[in-house]
Amino acid sequence: MNQLMRFSRLHGDSKVAPFVAILVLVTLLASMGNLLMPQDSVFYVSTYTITLLGKYLCYAMLALAVDVIWGYCGILSLGHGAFFALGGYAMGMYLMRQIGDRGVYGNPELPDFMVFLNWSELPWFWQGMDQFWFAMLMVLLVPGILAFVFGWLAFRSRVTGVYLSIMTQALTYALMLAFFRNEMGFGGNNGLTDFKDIVGFDLQADSTRVTLFAITALMLAVILVVSHKILQSRMGKVIVAIRDGESRARFIGYRTERFKVWLFVYSALIAGVAGALYVPQVGIINPGEFSPLNSIEMVIWVAVGGRGTLIGAIVGALLVNYAKTKFTAIMPDGWLFALGALFVFVTLYLPQGLMGLYKKMMDKRKNTTDGGSGPDDVLSAPVQSSAKGGDV
Amino acid sequence: MRRLFAILCCYVAASMVSVQAQEPVALTGDIQAAAMPETTPEKAPETVTSDSVETLLTKLTAVKLSKALPVLEKLETQGGAALLPMFKSMLAGDLYYIKSSKAVIAVVKADGKLTGRTVLGNQDLGVIEKKQIKKIRVNNKLRVFLRQAIARLQIGAPDAELRLLAVKTLLNSLNSDTVEILNSARASESDEDVRNMIDLALALHQSASPSSETRYAVVAVLADSLEKEARNKLAEIAEQDSDKKVRLAAAKALKKINERIEFYDFIDQLFFGLSLGSVLLLAAIGLAITFGVMGVINMAHGEMIMLGAYTTYVVQLMMPNAIEYSLWVAIPLAFVVSGLVGVMIERGVIRHLHGRPLETLLATFGISLILQQLVRSVFSPLNRQVASPEWLSGSLEINPVLSLTLNRLYILAFALLVFGLLLIILRKTSLGLNVRAVSQNRDMAKAMGIKTGWVDAMTFGLGSGIAGIAGVALSQLTNVGPNLGQAYIIDSFMVVVFGGVGNLWGTLVAAFSLGIANKFLEPVTGAVLASIFVLVFIILFIQKRPKGLFPQKGRAAE
Numbered sequence: 001m002n003q004l005m006r007f008s009r010l011h012g013d014s015k016v017a018p019f020v021a022i023l024v025l026v027t028l029l030a031s032m033g034n035l036l037m038p039q040d041s042v043f044y045v046s047t048y049t050i051t052l053l054g055k056y057l058c059y060a061m062l063a064l065a066v067d068v069i070w071g072y073c074g075i076l077s078l079g080h081g082a083f084f085a086l087g088g089y090a091m092g093m094y095l096m097r098q099i100g101d102r103g104v105y106g107n108p109e110l111p112d113f114m115v116f117l118n119w120s121e122l123p124w125f126w127q128g129m130d131q132f133w134f135a136m137l138m139v140l141l142v143p144g145i146l147a148f149v150f151g152w153l154a155f156r157s158r159v160t161g162v163y164l165s166i167m168t169q170a171l172t173y174a175l176m177l178a179f180f181r182n183e184m185g186f187g188g189n190n191g192l193t194d195f196k197d198i199v200g201f202d203l204q205a206d207s208t209r210v211t212l213f214a215i216t217a218l219m220l221a222v223i224l225v226v227s228h229k230i231l232q233s234r235m236g237k238v239i240v241a242i243r244d245g246e247s248r249a250r251f252i253g254y255r256t257e258r259f260k261v262w263l264f265v266y267s268a269l270i271a272g273v274a275g276a277l278y279v280p281q282v283g284i285i286n287p288g289e290f291s292p293l294n295s296i297e298m299v300i301w302v303a304v305g306g307r308g309t310l311i312g313a314i315v316g317a318l319l320v321n322y323a324k325t326k327f328t329a330i331m332p333d334g335w336l337f338a339l340g341a342l343f344v345f346v347t348l349y350l351p352q353g354l355m356g357l358y359k360k361m362m363d364k365r366k367n368t369t370d371g372g373s374g375p376d377d378v379l380s381a382p383v384q385s386s387a388k389g390g391d392v
Numbered sequence: 393m394r395r396l397f398a399i400l401c402c403y404v405a406a407s408m409v410s411v412q413a414q415e416p417v418a419l420t421g422d423i424q425a426a427a428m429p430e431t432t433p434e435k436a437p438e439t440v441t442s443d444s445v446e447t448l449l450t451k452l453t454a455v456k457l458s459k460a461l462p463v464l465e466k467l468e469t470q471g472g473a474a475l476l477p478m479f480k481s482m483l484a485g486d487l488y489y490i491k492s493s494k495a496v497i498a499v500v501k502a503d504g505k506l507t508g509r510t511v512l513g514n515q516d517l518g519v520i521e522k523k524q525i526k527k528i529r530v531n532n533k534l535r536v537f538l539r540q541a542i543a544r545l546q547i548g549a550p551d552a553e554l555r556l557l558a559v560k561t562l563l564n565s566l567n568s569d570t571v572e573i574l575n576s577a578r579a580s581e582s583d584e585d586v587r588n589m590i591d592l593a594l595a596l597h598q599s600a601s602p603s604s605e606t607r608y609a610v611v612a613v614l615a616d617s618l619e620k621e622a623r624n625k626l627a628e629i630a631e632q633d634s635d636k637k638v639r640l641a642a643a644k645a646l647k648k649i650n651e652r653i654e655f656y657d658f659i660d661q662l663f664f665g666l667s668l669g670s671v672l673l674l675a676a677i678g679l680a681i682t683f684g685v686m687g688v689i690n691m692a693h694g695e696m697i698m699l700g701a702y703t704t705y706v707v708q709l710m711m712p713n714a715i716e717y718s719l720w721v722a723i724p725l726a727f728v729v730s731g732l733v734g735v736m737i738e739r740g741v742i743r744h745l746h747g748r749p750l751e752t753l754l755a756t757f758g759i760s761l762i763l764q765q766l767v768r769s770v771f772s773p774l775n776r777q778v779a780s781p782e783w784l785s786g787s788l789e790i791n792p793v794l795s796l797t798l799n800r801l802y803i804l805a806f807a808l809l810v811f812g813l814l815l816i817i818l819r820k821t822s823l824g825l826n827v828r829a830v831s832q833n834r835d836m837a838k839a840m841g842i843k844t845g846w847v848d849a850m851t852f853g854l855g856s857g858i859a860g861i862a863g864v865a866l867s868q869l870t871n872v873g874p875n876l877g878q879a880y881i882i883d884s885f886m887v888v889v890f891g892g893v894g895n896l897w898g899t900l901v902a903a904f905s906l907g908i909a910n911k912f913l914e915p916v917t918g919a920v921l922a923s924i925f926v927l928v929f930i931i932l933f934i935q936k937r938p939k940g941l942f943p944q945k946g947r948a949a950e
Contacts, residue, residue, distance in 0.1 A: 153935040154935055159938045161750070162753060163889060163938060165689075166885045166889060167934055169885075170930065170931055171927075171931060174923075177920050177923060178920075299754060300754065336768075337765050339761055340758040340759060340765065341758065343758020344755045347752075347758075348741065351751065
C-alpha cells in the first residue's frame with residue numbers, strides 16, 4: 001500500500017500536463033472534424049457528437065468539483081447538483097432574456113412562462129440578467145454565496161461525515177422542491193428552454209456548438225491546472241492533512257474550518273461554471289437537475305475514476321456517462337441495475353477507483369526497484385477520516 | 393286476499409291500457425289500506441305490501457321521469473323500511489330494470505362485470521349483461537325526495553347512528569309534516585344525541601315564530617349546536633330579527649360558536665400533524681436503529697419500506713376475497729421479507745465496509761437503485777392500488793366540524809405500538825442487551841464473547857423489518873410505487889438526525905414535532921413551502937446543535 005502511495009506521489013501528479021495536451025488535441029481534432037471535413041468523410045464528426053462530448057466535459061468538470069472536496073478533503077457532498085443547477089439557471093435566465101420577442105407570446109420583456117402565468121413585470125431577480133457579464137457574475141456568485149453560507153455554518157459548528165452528507169442532500173432536495181413551484185419564477189416544472197442565441201450567435205449553428213465545446217474543454221483544462229496548483233501548494237497540503245486527521249491539523253494550529261469553507265466555495269464555483277456551460281449545449285435546465293439522485297451520481301463518477309486523483313475524476317465521469325449513453329440506448333431498463341451494481345462493486349472492490357487499479361498494476365511492475373515508504377503520503381484515502389475526524 | 397288479487401289484476405290490466413298512471417295507483421293504495429285490517433294481522437300485511445309494491449315498481453319502469461315523483465311517494469307509504477335499499481341504490485344511480493321481465497334490480501359494477509340483486513329480498517342474480525337491463529333515471533328533484541324519504545324511513549331505524557343521520561338530512565326540509573314526524577320520534581327517542589338533534593330541528597322550525605320570546609329560546613338552543621344549519625340560521629337572526637335582544641343574543645351565540653369551531657380546527661390540524669408525525673416515526677424508526685444504534689447509513693432504507701408496501705399488494709393479490717384480514721397477514725410477512733433482504737444486504741455488503749460510513753452510504757445507495765429497478769421490472773413503473781379493509785375506512789365523527797379519519801387514527805396507534813415494542817426489545821431482551829453493548833463498545837463486546845457479526849445482522853434485519861411494517865402502514869395512506877421509498881428517505885434521515893442519533897425517544901419527539909410543525913405551516917405557506925421551511929430549519933438547527941435534540945452523552949458519543 002505504501003509503495004502505491006509513494007508511487008503516486010512521484011508519478012501521479014505529473015500526468016496533468018500530458019492529460020491537458022491530450023484534451024486540447026482531441027478538442028482541436030473534433031472541432032476541425034466537424035467544421036472542415038465534408039459530411040461524407042470518414043473524419044467528419046457530427047454536431048451531435050460534438051454536443052455530446054461537450055456535455056461529457058461539463059460532467060467531467062463537475063466530477064472535478066466533487067473530487068476536490070471529497071477526494072482531497074474528505075467532505076462527501078451529496079448536494080453538488082444544487083451548485084451545478086444554480087449555475088445552469090443563471091445561464092438559462094440570460095438565454096431566456098436573449099429570446100426577446102421571438103417567444104410564442106412575442107413579449108419582448110417577459111419570458112413565455114411568465115406571460116402564461118399572467119405576470120405583468122419581471123421579478124427583481126430577473127433584472128440585469130439580459131447582460132451577459134452580469135449573468136456570468138451570477139453564475140459564480142449564486143453558487144459561491146450559497147456554498148459559503150452553508151459551509152461557514154456547517155464547518156464552524158463541526159458538522160462532519162455522514163451528517164454533512166445528509167445535510168447537503170437535504171439542501172439540494174429543498175431547492176428542488178422550491179424550483180418545482182411555478183410561483184418561484186423559474187419556469188416551474190418545465191424549467192427554462194427554447195433558447196435562441198448566446199451573445200448574438202445562433203445556438204443551433206454548428207460553429208456555435210463547436211465553440212461552446214472548445215470553451216468547455218478549455219475551461220476544464222484551466223480548472224484542472226488551477227486545482228492541481230492549489231492542491232500542490234501549502235494550502236493543499238493542509239487540506240489533505242484535514243482529511244487524514246482533522247483534529248490533529250487543528251491542534252497543530254490550523255483553522256481547519258476556514259480551509260474547508262474556502263475549498264467548498266471553490267468547488268461550488270467549479271460546479272456553477274460547469275452548469276453554465278452545460279445549459280447552452282443541452283438546451284434546457286429544469287428542477288430535475290436538483291434531484292438528490294443526480295448529485296449522488298456525480299459521486300460515483302469520482303469513485304469509479306479514483307478519488308484523490310484529479311484525472312481519475314475526469315476519466316470516471318467520461319467513462320460512466322459514455323456507458324450511460326450506450327446503456328440507455330440499448331436497454332433502458334438495465335441502466336439503473338448497472339449503475340447500482342457499479343456503486344456496490346466500486347465501493348467493495350475498487351476503493352481507489354480505476355486510477356488506483358492502474359497504479360497498482362504499474363506498481364507491481366516497478367516493485368523490485370522501489371521498497372521504501374513515505375510517511376507523508378498525499379494521496380492515501382483514509383479509511384475512517386470522516387468517522388473520527390470530527391469532535392474530540 | 394283473493395279479493396285483493398282480483399283488484400290488483402284489474403289494476404295491472406288498467407295500467408296497461410291507461411298511460412295516465414296516477415289515479416289507479418292512488419286507488420289501489422286506498423283499497424289496500426282499507427283491505428289490511430280485514431286480513432290476518434301477522435302474515436298478511438307483508439305480502440300485501442310487497443305485492444302492491446311490486447306493481448308500483450313495475451310502474452316505475454314505465455313512467456316518465458317527470459311523473460315518477462308520485463310513484464315514489466306511493467312507494468314510500470306502501471313499502472316502508474323494506475324499500476330503503478331500493479331508495480338508496482336509486483339515489484346512487486344503480487337502479488336498473490330487466491327489459492324482458494320489467495323486474496327492478498340494483499346493479500353493482502365490480503371488476504368490469506355487472507352483478508344484479510333484487511331490490512326486495514336482496515337475492516343475488518349473478519352476472520348480468522348490460523344489454524339485458526335499462527337504467528331507471530333520476531333527476532335532482534327525485535334525488536331531493538329520495539334523500540328525505542330515506543331520512544323519514546330511517547328515523548325509526550333501530551340504529552341510533554342511522555336515526556341521527558336521518559334527522560340531520562331532515563334539517564334542510566323542515567315543514568309541518570316533517571316536524572310532526574320529528575315530534576312523534578322525539579317522544580320515543582332514547583338516545584340523547586338524536587334527541588338533541590331533533591330539538592335543534594324543532595328549534596330551527598320555530599325560528600320563524602312571531603313571538604320574540606320563542607325566538608329568544610330558539611337562539612339559546614341553536615347556540616349549543618355546531619351544525620351548519622344552526623350557524624346559518626343564527627347569522628340570519630343576528631342580521632334580520634326585529635327584536636334587538638334576540639339579535640344581540642344571536643350575535644353573541646355566533647361568536648361563541650366561531651370560537652369553538654376555531655378550537656376544533658386547531659384540534660383537527662393537530663391530529664393531521666400527529667398523523668404525519670406517526671408516518672414519519674414509522675419510516676424513521678427502523679433507520680434510528682440501523683443508523684442510530686449501529687452507525688450504519690442505509691440509503692436503501694426507503695426501499696425496505698417500499699418492499700413492505702409491495703408485500704401488502706402481493707398479499708392482497710393472493711387473497712382477493714379476504715381483504716379484511718390481508719393486513720394481518722401482510723404485517724408479519726412484510727417484516728420477514730424486508731428483514732431478510734436487510735440481513736442479506738448486511739451480510740453481503742455492509743459487513744465489508746465496516747467503519748467506512750461514506751462508502752457504506754454509496755454502496756447502499758447502489759442497492760436502493762437496484763431494488764427500485766427490480767420492482768419496476770417485476771411489477772410495473774406505475775403505481776399500484778392497495779385496497780383498504782372496511783374497518784380502516786370511514787371516520788370517527790366527534791362533532792359536525794371535527795371528524796378524524798379512522799385509518800390515520802389506527803396508524804397513529806400502530807406507530808406508537810411499534811415504537812413501544814422496539815423499546816421493549818432493546819431494553820428487555822438479550823438481543824437488545826447485545827445490540828447496546830456492541831453499539832457502545834464493539835471491541836469490548838467482542839472480548840466479552842458477543843458474536844458481533846451476528847448482532848449486526850440481527851440489528852440490521854430488525855431495522856429493515858420495521859421499515860417493511862412501515863410500508864404496510866404507508867400502503868394504506870399513499871400510492872404504492874417504485875418511488876415510494878425515495879419520498880421518505882430524506883425525511884427519515886432528517887427525523888433521526890434532528891432527534892439525536894442513537895436515541896429512540898429523540899426520534900419519537902422529532903417525528904411528532906416535525907409532523908405537527910409541517911401541518912401548522914401548511915395553511916400559511918402551502919404544502920411545498922412548508923416542507924422546504926422544515927428542511928431549512930433542520931439544516932440550520934444541525935449547525936447549531938450537531939448532535940440533535942437529545943445528544944448521547946458519555947464516551948459512547950464519540
